[in-house]
Amino acid sequence: MRLDNNFKRALKGLVINKLVSYKHTFVVYPLIVLGISLLGMMLTFILNRMNIPTGSVSGVLSFGITFTYIIMIILTISSSTRSEIKKRFVYPINRKVYAAGNFIILTICSFMLLAGMLAASMVEMLAAKLIAVFYPSTILVDTVTITSLLAGLWVTFSYAMLLLSVIYLINMFILRFKIRTAAILIVFGLMFIIPWWRSFTFDILSFFIFEQSVIILSIKLLLTSSIVYWIGCLPLKEMEVNI
Amino acid sequence: MNVIECRKLSKQFGSKTALKELSFTVNDNKIIGFIGRNGAGKTTFLKTCAGFLKPTSGELTLWGEKVFDNLNVISNITFIDEEIQYEKEWELGKILMLGSLYYKHWDHVYAQKLLKHFELNEKLKYSKLSRGMKTQFNIIMGLASRSPLTLMDEPTLGLDAAVRKEFYSILLKDYAENPRTILISSHLLSELENLLEEIVLIHEGSAVLHKPIEEMQEYGIYLNGKKEILLPFIEKKEVFSTEVLGNSVIAGIKNDLSQNEFSYLKENNTDISKISVQDICIYLTKSDRGEVLHEIG
């Protein structure tokens, strides 16, 4: 793709524009995750003092993943609304810039949130180890290693991208072709009653989302999500923006 | 060079026709008045020109290229109107910063100068602005972006007379220093007319006329004189309005009088005065012309 100056300028503007708009999310998010982990530690601490043996199961990890997914789903839905599109097209951009910018934002945000979560869970692990030092009665179940954390981060990120792309696609089609999209979704849903269709769908799905090798899995997921996202941008193509 | 070229441009919204075979061209570096009544299609045209809407039929090219989704063209356009919404929760200073990122020709020093001039605090949130302040801020965005094609849809709504006047002189000064094509739609034509170089008058989605402002200012005259002189005189003329007051008549006609006709009227004590461009535009966009009663001010 040939990138001329106009494209670069517009893309830069859009990405910064969106990042600054979402900055509250980035401030609030780590605070919540940190708060949760502190709460978990306090709980462990108190229970230990009462001589009730307890272990801290990576609270931040499971909580953080759920939380990231929820936030990212909200961001994705909000970026496929008419008012959002209207807001961005006030400035000199075109549909290609808009699609690219949006994808970059989804990628950056998902990655940053998950990375933040990872950092928080490392803090939590350290704290747990400290508690274990002071209270030998603590049983620390520590199966998490840095490598497994990083691999987990990458896989979670890849899954997030696929999920968000699918949500984006459905939203954009609903936005542009309400009735037709709804009809297709209903037909697909109803066809789930047919057993062979059901197993066929699951087979296809599992081909894309299950894989032993982390690298192949993430390549599969990211490739699929790019294609899904690209299809999700098709409704934009001839769409008018009524400022 | 032609900036705007529009050939038989039509725009339909469902069964409603907003633009009907609109054709005209605009050269570069002029201030053009885009005039018409409410619902004549002004805003639809400006939005099509800015690339928000897609023509239903016909052609609209800017600098020879189609507009819709064409970043090459769009990068050189700024559109402002009353409904435009910048980031609601952002401070003005930040929105200006955004303008400097997005707009190719943005002048940040000028933007901040204008902000000071209009006494807007850059820490103020956009959503906290009053209607007039919002208009002023939109004007800043429109001028500081310095786009080769600047489209302003009713740029003075909600401004009091003093601020409007200020805007006109700011616009002229900036235009003189940075010539570019500026298309302004407004219903306050009388205030605006001397700023303009040309006028495009549209009615029901089509262009009625496109003329230099001087021609428009000489387009029509009121004759005020004796009934028996004027009534036969205007029979062969294009009449915009007639009003009979007892023994005298006030008639608005197209100004195509010969020197002899002028002398004839003068000798018969007929008063001649100019019809304002605003009134001419009203007459030319009336569906039933002659019957309109007119107040002379």
Place this chain on the structure above:
Amino acid sequence: MKIELNSLKPIYIQIAEGIEDDILNGILAEEEQAYSQYQIARLFNVNPATAAKGINLLVAEGILYKKRGLSMHVSIGAKEMIQEKKKKVFFSSLLRDLFLEAKKLNITKDEIKKMIDELGKEEQE
């Protein structure tokens, strides 16, 4: 210089006449730099093209000239040219209007002549 927005006269002609008046009154001296189209545009809030049209009218008549393609200057003999021109207008239209008005008011030619003589005397004193 002053501009009457509601006058029958087009703005650019008023601008030209305004400059002529300033030359006649000595506000603009011969060989001196005249107003630029942008100065006029900003002074009266009119489009620079309109101002240029007024200036070009005077350039065409030789009253103003462009120096080194940049600024406008008053030509030598401009004052005389304008006086000559205005004289013609005076006889062809102003005087004519005077007679028309006089006719309306039933003033005779002798009465007008008498008035003119009296005004002339006042001037001399």
